[in-house]
Amino acid sequence: METRGTHIVCELSGCSPALLTDVDGVRNVMESAAREANAEILKVAFHRFQPQGVSGVVVIAESHLSIHTWPESGYAAVDFYTCGDHTNPWRACEYAAQMLGATSMLTTEVKRGIASTNGQYTHVVHEHAGQLMAKRSA
């Protein structure tokens, strides 16, 4: 099945509030995650909210990674979307989850840009494709 990319929609819980507040730290994690996926970084755009929270995107030659953080809840909504056989968005996902100190991770995988016989593009959704991480002991 030919696709135009794999998009992982990911909810991270139990993350370190301090890490989720640090815009430079979050940017570094997401840039490193892109490299873990073997993607080529083209542009980055990050913003720190007041009093807290970070939003940011890494545009890669193979689509994008994005993150939005709620430090007060230890929660981050993260997307890892890459095209091409040379990239692996799951490596980026697992790396970011680990680096942000997540204690649980819920993911759905969307295979995007699948051509139908009528020339229309569709996608296929694999709900809860990833495993929840075991709750770490403190």
Next chain:
Amino acid sequence: METRGTHIVCELSGCSPALLTDVDGVRNVMESAAREANAEILKVAFHRFQPQGVSGVVVIAESHLSIHTWPESGYAAVDFYTCGDHTNPWRACEYAAQMLGATSMLTTEVKRGIASTNGQYTHVVHEHAGQLMAKRSA
């Protein structure tokens, strides 16, 4: 059900190849789409590929919009992800589809950041939440 946002994963087909190639045009469409959703634009990052194709993201105060285009196929993979009761990502989605000349649109809606009783965040997927557009006559 309290969520941290609505994320529309959208495949557009039959778009104008000329429009999908024009990085300034695509940026304008996505910025206008953000305004249609009643979102506040914080940052934009767009890239034009050679020989063709555009990737770009609009970071908004309420999450992000993103687009990746394949002009040679009339295809664009677009995401509309907004938080807050004051925004409506479906308005952005329908606006962008219209402005890019799409003849069909396939969407899945993900309600993100739903807190479970155990403190872990999850999401709920509504597959093919939007209607396919009627094929337009030429």
